[in-house]
Amino acid sequence: MFRPLDVTGDGAVSIEVEGQSRLVPMAPNLAAALLSAGFSPFRTTPAGAAPRQPYCMMGVCFDCLVEIDGVPNRQACLESLREGMRVRRQRGAADIGEKGGTR
């Protein structure tokens, strides 16, 4: 479990995680914020429903994929943290129906 090195006073951001309003620590990207809030897993795989969490934190592994504001397959490690953003765990294959077609 990741914890802050020290108290920084960077503040917290209110986002919606799995339909629930949550305060997460301010962080340079969504993946870091979710890790420090203990969110696990980030997604499950389409092939075997295996749980996954960020592996590389730099945009190559795609294990941090989540659904953000209705758009699936977003790399949490490359997404800035925004007040009020709606985050959902991605279970199995992405739903690319009507939700996923627009940004």
Added chain:
Amino acid sequence: MSGTVDLAIIGAGPAGMSAAYHARTHGLSVVLLDEQPTPGGQVYRGIATARDPRLDAILGKDYAFGEEIYRRFAACGADYRPGSTVWRIGAEGLSLISTGRSDDLLARRTLVATGAMERPFPAKGWTLPGVMTAGAAQILLKTSRLVAEDAVFIGCGPLLYLVAYQYLKAGVAIRAILDTAPRENLLPAAACLPGALRQPGYIAKGLRMIAALRLSGIRIHRNIRSVSFSGKDRLDTVHWRDKAGEQTLECTEAFVHQGVIPNVNMTMSTGCRHVWDEGQLCWRPELDAFGRTSHEWLMVAGDGGGIGGARSAALSGAIAALAAARDLGRLDAGAFESESAPLLAARRRDLAVRPFLDRLYRPLPGFRVPEDEEAVICRCEEVTCGDVARAVGEGCPGPNQLKSFTRAGMGPCQGRLCGHTVTETIARLSGRAPQEVGYYRIRTPIKPVTVGDIAGRTENAEQGAEHEQAAAH
């Protein structure tokens, strides 16, 4: 659609920032596209944000070098576009999504400076939550001040020891270090020591870190021959084998590392020639001394062209910028010669340490091609080593055919995390050289985009065409 720029640079690490500065110095118009919200690449992540003395003390002095590159870049007048994801690159230009908006860019030359990634660590259980790369742990420390208590550090290579050393300085407990650098690497590495000592700074820094870790009382197991991970929904135990036999340790976080390799996804998508580098055990684009690829329009600088580290990357960026200026007719032959010569010499000096490091931390075959049939090779599609072996047994000749046999390489990471393992596994199983086996054919889009993104691009292009037609009438 914007107008045509002289040089489009992808990646804002030391190579990209340095290339932008030098290209601007010679009057080239430059657009620098970077996926991250702030410049620095991975090595100098967060370089543009306010300094934090506590973090500086943990991260060390090398950051100062990055700051100098950043300072010059920031003032050079390049059109810097952070938050830009390039999903197509070709002779006719590139397509990107920049802060949610689709765009096309036309460029006379494109310089790929997308750097390195960590070599895959295809051990049984490496997909479990709780297993992440040492680089990922360092990114969390550098940019988010996040640390994990009682983690196990596993593998070998300068970055692994560096992150462990930074944890030590931060006062974060380390459960154990499992060092996989094999003893048999010492002799071949020793032969390269005289060359490496031409850059004594690197060796001294490494020795200092390793000595501090040894003196700290952290449990260090050496000469690890194999590693695996187990746990139900997340990591709870790491297993390994060394001369003492089979051993286990309970832990909830493991940071793994087997060195770094060029991130070849983007260059591979262009079809430029790549070679298998037997010394560094990786694919890299075939380059001339100035970073030119087999495509006239495409250049590469930094670790994406072969692993050399941050200082060499910055020098490569500068050298490539001069070559671009020369090729676009902005620099005469004499000036090109006189300006590039000292940079080439400096890079030669800086690279002197590389053969030593490459040999000392050359991962054992068992850490590159899994020995365990159940070990997952393709994380996205959960294709195991056994699946690959069966496909090869059934006559699958190479990585591209393996896609149809097993779906390996067809998930969202597009082979980034399995490509090298697949090449080496097929090579081993079929008794061929990696060069002959080849790599996945990488296709556009090279990043996940929505149909809306692609449509947005088309709309923008059509609007542009309409404007042009209107102007013609």
